[in-house]
Each structure stands twice: as C-alpha cells, then as structure tokens.
Amino acid sequence: MNPDVNLDTVKRAADTPDERQPYAELGMKRDEYDRVKEILGRRPTSSELAIYSVMWSEHCSYKSSKVHLRQFGTKAPQSDALLVGMGENAGVVDIGDGWAATFKIESHNHPSYVEPHQGAATGVGGIVRDIMSMGARPIAVMDALRFGGADQADTRRVLPGVVEGISHYGNCLGLPNIGGEVVFDPCYIGNPLVNALCVGLLRKDQIKLAIAPGAGNKVVLFGALTGPDGIGGASVLASATFEDESQAKRPSVQVGDPFMEKLLIECCLELYQADVVVGIQDLGAAGVSCATTELAAKGTGGMDVRLDLVPLRDPSLRPEEILMSESQERMMAVVAPDDIDAFMAICAKWDIPATVIGEVTDSGRLVMTWHGETIVDIPPGTAADEGPVYERPFHEPAGQAALNASSPADLPRPEDLRAALLQLLGSPNLASKEWVTSQYDRYVRGNTVLAQPADAGVLRISEAMPGAEETTRGIALATDGNGRYARLDPYAGAQLALAEAYRNVAVTGAVPLAVTNCLNFGSPEDPEVMWQFSEAVRGLADACKTLGVPVTGGNVSFYNQTGSTPIHPTPVVGVLGVIEDVAKRVRSGFTGTGEKVVLLGETSAEFGGSEWAHVAHGHLGGLPPEVDLEAERALGRVLTEAAAQGLLTGSHDLSDGGLAIALAEACLAQGIGCTVSLTGDDAFVDLFSESASRALVTVRPESFEAFAELCAAHEVPCYGLGTTGGASLVVEGVLDIPVAELRETHTGTLPAIFG
Amino acid sequence: MSAARVGVVTFPGTLDDQDAARAVRHAGGEAVPLWHADPDLKGVDAVFLPGGFSYGDYLRCGAISRFAPLMEELIPAARAGLPVLGTCNGFQILCEAHLLPGALMRNAGLHYVCRDQGIRVENTATPWTSDFTEGQEIVLPVKHGEGRYVADPATLAAIEAGGQVVFRYTGGNPNGSLNDIAGIRNEAGNIVGLMPHPEHAVEDLTGAPSTDGRAFFTSILKKLVNT
Numbered sequence: 001m002n003p004d005v006n007l008d009t010v011k012r013a014a015d016t017p018d019e020r021q022p023y024a025e026l027g028m029k030r031d032e033y034d035r036v037k038e039i040l041g042r043r044p045t046s047s048e049l050a051i052y053s054v055m056w057s058e059h060c061s062y063k064s065s066k067v068h069l070r071q072f073g074t075k076a077p078q079s080d081a082l083l084v085g086m087g088e089n090a091g092v093v094d095i096g097d098g099w100a101a102t103f104k105i106e107s108h109n110h111p112s113y114v115e116p117h118q119g120a121a122t123g124v125g126g127i128v129r130d131i132m133s134m135g136a137r138p139i140a141v142m143d144a145l146r147f148g149g150a151d152q153a154d155t156r157r158v159l160p161g162v163v164e165g166i167s168h169y170g171n172c173l174g175l176p177n178i179g180g181e182v183v184f185d186p187c188y189i190g191n192p193l194v195n196a197l198c199v200g201l202l203r204k205d206q207i208k209l210a211i212a213p214g215a216g217n218k219v220v221l222f223g224a225l226t227g228p229d230g231i232g233g234a235s236v237l238a239s240a241t242f243e244d245e246s247q248a249k250r251p252s253v254q255v256g257d258p259f260m261e262k263l264l265i266e267c268c269l270e271l272y273q274a275d276v277v278v279g280i281q282d283l284g285a286a287g288v289s290c291a292t293t294e295l296a297a298k299g300t301g302g303m304d305v306r307l308d309l310v311p312l313r314d315p316s317l318r319p320e321e322i323l324m325s326e327s328q329e330r331m332m333a334v335v336a337p338d339d340i341d342a343f344m345a346i347c348a349k350w351d352i353p354a355t356v357i358g359e360v361t362d363s364g365r366l367v368m369t370w371h372g373e374t375i376v377d378i379p380p381g382t383a384a385d386e387g388p389v390y391e392r393p394f395h396e397p398a399g400q401a402a403l404n405a406s407s408p409a410d411l412p413r414p415e416d417l418r419a420a421l422l423q424l425l426g427s428p429n430l431a432s433k434e435w436v437t438s439q440y441d442r443y444v445r446g447n448t449v450l451a452q453p454a455d456a457g458v459l460r461i462s463e464a465m466p467g468a469e470e471t472t473r474g475i476a477l478a479t480d481g482n483g484r485y486a487r488l489d490p491y492a493g494a495q496l497a498l499a500e501a502y503r504n505v506a507v508t509g510a511v512p513l514a515v516t517n518c519l520n521f522g523s524p525e526d527p528e529v530m531w532q533f534s535e536a537v538r539g540l541a542d543a544c545k546t547l548g549v550p551v552t553g554g555n556v557s558f559y560n561q562t563g564s565t566p567i568h569p570t571p572v573v574g575v576l577g578v579i580e581d582v583a584k585r586v587r588s589g590f591t592g593t594g595e596k597v598v599l600l601g602e603t604s605a606e607f608g609g610s611e612w613a614h615v616a617h618g619h620l621g622g623l624p625p626e627v628d629l630e631a632e633r634a635l636g637r638v639l640t641e642a643a644a645q646g647l648l649t650g651s652h653d654l655s656d657g658g659l660a661i662a663l664a665e666a667c668l669a670q671g672i673g674c675t676v677s678l679t680g681d682d683a684f685v686d687l688f689s690e691s692a693s694r695a696l697v698t699v700r701p702e703s704f705e706a707f708a709e710l711c712a713a714h715e716v717p718c719y720g721l722g723t724t725g726g727a728s729l730v731v732e733g734v735l736d737i738p739v740a741e742l743r744e745t746h747t748g749t750l751p752a753i754f755g
Numbered sequence: 756m757s758a759a760r761v762g763v764v765t766f767p768g769t770l771d772d773q774d775a776a777r778a779v780r781h782a783g784g785e786a787v788p789l790w791h792a793d794p795d796l797k798g799v800d801a802v803f804l805p806g807g808f809s810y811g812d813y814l815r816c817g818a819i820s821r822f823a824p825l826m827e828e829l830i831p832a833a834r835a836g837l838p839v840l841g842t843c844n845g846f847q848i849l850c851e852a853h854l855l856p857g858a859l860m861r862n863a864g865l866h867y868v869c870r871d872q873g874i875r876v877e878n879t880a881t882p883w884t885s886d887f888t889e890g891q892e893i894v895l896p897v898k899h900g901e902g903r904y905v906a907d908p909a910t911l912a913a914i915e916a917g918g919q920v921v922f923r924y925t926g927g928n929p930n931g932s933l934n935d936i937a938g939i940r941n942e943a944g945n946i947v948g949l950m951p952h953p954e955h956a957v958e959d960l961t962g963a964p965s966t967d968g969r970a971f972f973t974s975i976l977k978k979l980v981n982t
Binding site: 164167168171172173174257258259260262263350351437438439440441442443444445446447448449460463582583 | 767768770771773774777807808810811812813866867868869870896898900952954955958960961962963
C-alpha cells in the first residue's frame with residue numbers, strides 16, 4: 001500500500017517533540033498531558049493520546065471518586081460470601097451449593113438523554129457483557145429509571161424512548177426483566193437517570209477474569225465489527241490530522257444489535273464450557289483501548305497487537321478511531337494457541353466473527369502496529385491503573401442549613417384522609433408502573449418466581465443452568481434510591497436507599513448478601529456536589545458495614561446537571577439476597593382472606609422528603625426519616641426466619657407514602673381487601689409517615705402467636721392491625737375505599753400521560 | 756415403552772426453547788433439541804417452534820427462518836401430518852412458511868405487550884388442544900410486539916367457517932387481531948400456531964399465575980402414545 005504520510009508513528013513522535021496535540025479537545029488537562037509525556041519520555045503518538053485520554057477520563061479512571069470509594073474496601077464487613085470484589089467487571093457472590101451470582105448496576109444517563117432508545121438499549125447491552133465476561137450466564141435484568149416531572153414535555157420524549165430501548169434490547173436477548181424503579185422529579189429534567197442492572201449465574205469454581213497471562217497466548221477480538229459508533233473525541237484526532245469534516249460528524253451515541261448480543265451470550269457460554277478461554281474482557285467504554293490495556297496490565301504484562309487486523313464495518317476508520325470506537329457487542333479473549341481452532345469453530349457455529357489480532361508478551365509493553373509501523377508503545381498499567389487521582393475540594397452547600405430548617409411539620413395536613421390516600425396513590429411516583437413494565441418480558445427462561453410489582457425480583461436457580469438441578473435455592477434482587485432524602489441529607493439518604501433495598505429483599509424471605517451501587521451526581525468540580533458525593537459514599541460504606549453486606553462493585557455517574565443546577569444526589573443501591581428454598585418465597589401483598597394483617601416496626605411523625613409533602617405541597621425540606629440500621633437488621637431477621645418457618649402468607653415493605661400506600665398496594669396485589677384499625681393517636685401520621693424499618697405482613701390466625709414470639713425474640717415491634725378480606729380497604733373510623741376504586745386510581749395515571 | 760419425542764427447534768435468536776423443553780419434560784415427554792442449520796428431524800413425533808427473535812426478526816418476523824435448512828425437512832413433514840405447534844415467533848414462522856394462513860403484524864398499540872391474558876379455547880380438534888373443552892376460558896401470558904393477526908376477508912371467512920380459529924382473546928384484545936384471534940390451525944388440524952405462551956404457564960412456582968398451558972403438552976403426549 002502507499003506510504004501513510006499522516007500516520008503518527010512512535011518514531012515520528014520522537015522526531016517531532018513539539019507538535020501541537022489536541023489533548024484539551026479530548027478532555028485532558030495540561031498536567032495530565034504532561035504526565036503522559038513524562039511516562040513515555042516523549043510526546044504520545046495520536047493513538048497513544050487516544051488511549052490515555054479515554055482511559056484517564058472520569059468515566060474510566062474514577063479520578064474524582066476514587067479517594068472516596070476506597071471506603072467500600074476499608075470499611076467492608078467480613079463476608080464469606082464475597083468471591084470477587086470491586087475492580088473486576090462485576091462482583092461475584094457465593095450463593096451456596098457450589099454456585100455463585102455476579103451482579104452489577106451501571107449508568108447510561110447521558111446517552112439516554114441524547115438518544116433515549118439507543119442510549120438505554122446499549123446501557124442494557126453493556127451491563128450484560130460485564131456479567132458475561134465474569135464467566136456467567138446472564139439470567140435477568142432490572143432498571144432503575146428517573147425522569148423529569150411526568151407532566152414535563154421532555155419527559156414525554158425521553159421516557160417512551162428509554163422504555164422502548166430497554167424493552168427491545170432486553171426482550172430480544174431473552175433476559176427476563178424482573179424489577180427496578182420508575183421515579184419522576186423535575187430535578188431530572190435534562191438529566192434522566194438510566195441505571196441498568198444485570199445478574200448472572202456461574203459455578204463458583206469457574207469465574208473468569210480480565211487477565212492476559214502467558215506469553216504466546218493469542219488475543220482474539222470477537223463479536224460485532226468495529227464501526228464509527230460512540231467515537232466522542234477520536235474524530236478530533238482524525239480531523240486534526242486530516243481536516244476531513246465528514247469524519248468529525250460521526251454519531252457519538254452507540255447503536256445496539258441485541259440479536260448479535262444474544263448470539264454472543266450463547267457463544268461465550270459454549271466457549272467457557274469448552275474451557276478454551278484464559279482471560280476475557282468485554283469492550284465497553286473506551287473499546288479496544290480499555291480491553292487491551294486492562295488485559296495486558298493484569299496479565300503477564302505485555303501485548304502485541306496488529307491494529308490493522310481489527311475487522312471494520314467502515315474501512316476508512318483510522319487507528320485512533322478504532323482505539324476509541326465504542327461499537328457494541330464486542331468481546332476480547334485470551335486463548336492458548338492449542339485452543340484457537342476450537343475457539344474459532346465455536347464462534348463459527350454461532351456466526352460470530354472472530355479474529356486473532358495479537359499475542360500476549362512478557363515485554364511489559366503494549367505495542368500496537370498499523371501495517372507494520374509502530375503506533376503505540378506504552379506500559380499498559382500506566383493507562384489502566386495509574387491514572388490521575390484528584391482530591392476535589394468539597395463543602396456543605398450554602399443553602400443546606402436553611403433546607404434542613406424548612407420543616408414539613410408546619411405544612412397543612414389534609415382533613416380528608418381518604419382523598420389524601422387516593423391523591424398519593426394516583427401520583428406519578430406511586431401509580432402503577434404497568435405501562436412501563438408490560439413492555440418488558442418477565443417470563444422468558446422460565447425461572448421468574450417474583451417480578452415487578454413485587455418488592456424484589458426472585459429467580460429460581462435449579463433450572464437456570466445445566467448442573468444446578470439439585471439446588472433448591474433462589475436469589476432475590478431489589479434496587480432503591482431516594483433523591484429527595486439524599487438532597488436533605490446525603491449521608492442518611494444513601495443509608496436509607498440501602499435500607500430499603502435490603503428490606504425489599506428480606507420481605508421475600510431472602511437473606512441480603514451483597515450490594516452494588518450506581519452513584520448519580522452533578523459535577524465533581526462543584527464543591528457542593530462533591531460534598532454530597534463524599535457524604536453519600538461515607539453513609540453507604542458505614543451502613544454496609546453495619547448491615548454486614550459488602551459492596552461488590554458499581555459505577556459513578558458525574559456531571560448530571562444542567563448549567564449550574566445539579567440533580568438531587570441520587571445513590572441507587574442494588575441488594576442481592578439468597579433464599580435457601582425458593583419455594584418458600586413470600587409474595588407481596590395480601591394472598592388470602594381471613595388472615596391477620598400485622599405491622600412491624602415503629603412509626604413516628606417523619607415527613608421530611610416524604611411523598612406526601614412532595615405531592616400535596618411540592619415541599620422539600622427538613623430531615624429524612626431517621627436511620628436505625630440495627631432495627632433494619634432485626635426486621636430482616638424476623639422476615640427471613642418467619643419465611644423459612646412458613647409463617648408468612650404475604651409481606652410488603654413500607655416506604656414511599658407510608659402505611660396508607662402499603663395497604664393499598666397489598667390490596668391491589670390480588671384484589672383482596674382488608675379491615676384494619678390504626679394503633680397510634682394520629683391517623684394522618686399512622687397512615688402517611690415514612691419511618692424506616694417497617695413492613696406489613698400477613699399471617700394465618702393460628703400462626704400469629706408463634707410469629708409474635710419471633711418478633712419479641714428479635715425485639716421487633718409487632719402490631720396486629722386487622723384482617724384481610726372483603727372488597728374494600730377499610731381503615732376503621734377513617735376511610736373506606738373499594739379495591740376497584742383503588743385500582744382505577746392506581747392504573748390510570750401513566751396511560752393518561754404516555755398514551 | 757419409551758417416552759414420546761417432541762422436537763424443540765432453536766434458530767439463532769430463539770429465546771423460549773428452554774421453556775418449551777421444560778414444558779415437554781414436565782408432561783412426561785422427551786424434548787429433542789433440533790438445530791436450525793441441521794436438516795434432520797431426528798425422528799421426532801412432533802415439533803415445537805418456540806418464541807424469540809429468530810435471525811433478529813430482520814426483514815420480517817419469521818421471514819428468514821422459513822428458509823433454514825431444518826425447515827426444508829419440517830415443511831413437507833408438517834404437510835404430511837406431523838403435529839407442529841408454533842408459539843409467538845414460531846407462529847410467525849408457520850405463517851411465513853405458508854403452513855398456516857394469514858400473517859402477524861405490529862401490535863395496534865405499537866408497543867410490546869407482556870401480560871397475563873384471558874383466552875377462550877374455540878377448537879379442540881387438534882392434537883395440541885384435545886385436553887381442553889370447547890369454550891374453556893384459560894389464562895396464558897402473551898409477550899410480543901408483532902402479534903396482530905390479519906388475513907384477507909375470504910381467508911378469514913374460510914378459517915372461521917372451517918373451525919380453524921383455535922383460540923380467541925377475552926377480556927381485551929392485546930394487539931388488535933382480527934376477530935380477537937389468538938391462534939389458528941391448518942385445515943387438517945395437525946399444525947397449530949398461537950401468540951400466547953403455554954410453556955410459561957405450566958408450573959405453580961414460576962411464570963404466569965396459571966397452569967393452563969399444561970393441557971397443550973398432555974394433549975400431544977396422549978395423542979402420540981395412542982397412535
């Protein structure tokens with residue numbers, strides 16, 4: 001071929017030390033660029049600059065959050081269950097009987113605002129590949145979604161697209177969607193949060209890691225061809241060299257192909273079964289740059305790559321663009337030379353393109369060539385692990401004290417509690433989310449035991465993978481977050497998010513085991529946001545320690561703000577639990593008539609950040625509900641032990657909207673009413689307070705004594721409220737609402753807005 | 756006597772094959788995996804075409820699958836009387852292969868719909884529905900984006916008159932199907948296609964809050980044992 005005069009080789013970089021490079025356009029600071037020059041002893045080539053700029057980005061390097069996130073390690077509780085912790089593609093937890101679960105939640109917020117359908121779809125695709133790369137079969141997904149006000153115009157643009165993207169991608173993959181959240185708040189207008197969670201299953205002894213050991217082993221790129229998708233900054237490099245405007249106009253949101261991903265899942269599982277994979281890494285953010293540097297850094301230390309062998313969808317791509325492309329549905333594996341033929345045969349069976357693009361070396365260098373010319377020669381660890389670390393300044397927001405002083409105690413209380421309940425039940429945050437969830441396949445693969453609107457998704461393990469037939473176990477998963485609580489007190493807000501997810505897992509009868517989190521915040525360069533972040537991380541780490549559930553991994557999403565206005569700090573917490581006998585899972589809500597309705601936990605007047613204050617008064621102020629993690633833990637023990645003993649016929653956590661909403665939802669579950677009396681002297685507080693560590697359960701009359709004894713043994717307050725049955729929700733002396741009216745109110749809201 | 760053997764076909768992008776095989780096993784049959792690229796029916800006594808997004812649903816749902824090597828064997832066998840059940844994408848494939856009349860179009864509401872759906876059994880004269888009673892009301896999940904059954908007026912009149920409508924939606928049509936049609940059969944009755952998913956309604960613990968799907972599998976197994 002003709003000599004490529006524009007190719008920026010290592011030799012050329014050494015010869016032209018003063019050439020101006022577009023590091024700023026790639027998001028690098030001057031001192032970061034200087035540090036690269038110091039590492040290399042010369043200026044980087046444009047390809048090297050591409051690698052460092054993406055690997056040292058906030059998204060890949062966690063440079064602003066790292067110093068805080070360390071607490072998840074230093075404060076981690078002792079846990080025998082943790083097999084793989086933070087730092088890998090996803091954490092892995094021992095769920096017993098030789099099996100392990102791997103799970104992680106990740107944000108795709110910004111792409112989902114720009115292009116809701118593809119942004120959300122590729123969010124699902126990315127997290128599923130993280131789970132695959134641990135050696136697991138992905139078995140379910142969940143989504144925690146937050147949008148602007150339901151009545152705001154842009155929400156009507158963003159929400160349907162996001163839901164359709166998740167629906168299309170997840171349904172085509174054949175993964176049941178078993179839960180999640182849909183929350184509306186004007187603070188998310190312009191900054192929707194799309195947090196996707198995936199859980200996978202694998203044999204405990206077959207965990208795969210992102211490592212490239214063994215000089216001479218082959219590096220295989222397989223999956224979709226590489227195209228110009230998601231190249232944010234690389235076009236700057238390309239056009240800086242070529243001044244070709246067409247290349248600068250490429251889309252920066254990736255486009256997903258779930259059909260390819262489905263084949264990739266089945267192909268990977270067959271590769272694992274054939275035991276022909278030494279190390280594996282998915283290609284997500286930063287594509288080939290990330291996969292090669294991380295694999296090499298964690299392996300024997302070196303790798304030679306022929307970048308011109310990367311199969312392209314667009315043959316005009318330059319090396320810088322190939323390095324930064326975020327084309328979806330790609331994986332990179334390290335394979336022993338003797339296994340290459342078997343590896344390729346399995347890929348061919350599934351019609352998956354696979355190409356050997358390089359080899360593991362012991363040189364300690366990541367070397368890349370382009371048609372014979374060396375264009376990258378770096379120590380891979382410097383890009384993968386030794387990025388900049390910032391101790392960003394932080395301080396309490398200026399208005400924080402005033403916000404906390406604005407107590408909801410002075411808000412006028414409703415005279416008509418019946419109307420107040422219906423108003424809340426029909427409000428967008430508490431209304432039925434069926435408009436969204438009916439677009440997701442919750443049944444595929446046939447292991448879904450509980451799915452939305454249950455408090456947590458529950459999956460059977462025995463038929464999820466061959467060889468698991470003997471286990472009776474199941475896993476439960478829930479995600480929760482409350483931006484209003486966190487705005488009032490990020491430390492407590494993060495703890496309340498964990499407490500609620502923990503409780504949602506426990507109400508199904510599962511024992512909470514481990515945590516994943518997605519930390520959604522504004523700009524880390526704003527000291528007030530950074531204070532929210534540091535407080536939330538500190539709160540979450542402390543609470544994980546007290547509750548005995550380690551953080552296994554997660555994701556940080558910064559820069560969720562419009563102008564200088566950040567979103568509410570929104571830590572979203574996912575909790576995974578295990579139930580020994582999945583047949584003993586407890587359903588949400590009332591499941592039979594003539595059963596005793598029992599309230600667990602204490603109620604006090606707590607309305608700061610409450611749904612009632614939000615809906616009735618548009619008020620946000622005061623302090624969030626008090627956190628009592630010991631009470632939470634005790635409640636969890638009661639719920640799981642009672643489930644194991646078969647004492648519970650139904651259960652439901654109390655959270656947004658308090659007892660009133662919990663009762664209404666329990667009635668709606670199967671259309672069974674109830675007649676209850678309140679225990680306190682203030683019906684409004686009893687019904688609408690959002691005190692934490694509470695749950696509503698039902699027990700058969702003959703089991704009540706045994707159940708009350710169990711509660712007493714764990715010092716969990718237990719109040720018999722009444723009995724299930726009838727066609728109405730009756731709170732004696734306070735309100736009487738037919739279940740049919742509850743249903744009409746509950747299900748009408750979202751279809752009225754979104755069609 | 757060995758168990759009746761029901762083939763379960765996997766195309767690239769098939770999703771409910773594991774569920775279909777489980778439902779066959781639960782009813783006492785042997786589920787035999789059939790691979791799209793392998794033109795071999797392996798001597799099975801009946802075939803189940805499960806749901807999914809075969810070949811990514813590119814072009815049209817089922818349009819590419821009908822040309823799979825396996826289908827070259829399956830189409831003549833089905834015409835010769837081999838019992839075949841297609842659910843969801845399987846139904847779409849049967850229509851594309853002209854083993855069943857009509858076509859499945861995008862849902863009237865333009866959204867994918869997953870819900871537990873009321874269904875009335877209209878015809879029990881097929882090897883897949885003999886354990887139901889005519890007029891029986893059952894619940895099965897539907898989950899599809901392209902399930903609106905359409906046919907030209909003459910075809911529609913013919914299948915209605917010929918008793919070829921096997922299932923009809925009750926309590927609300929999820930996709931705008933003509934005449935609330937949820938499933939149909941061929942004239943001979945050995946081939947049945949429907950959008951709902953019997954394989955997701957066979958167990959108490961998992962899937963839909965119904966076990967009405969079991970009768971599909973008990974029907975076919977009785978038929979196979981008795982012939």
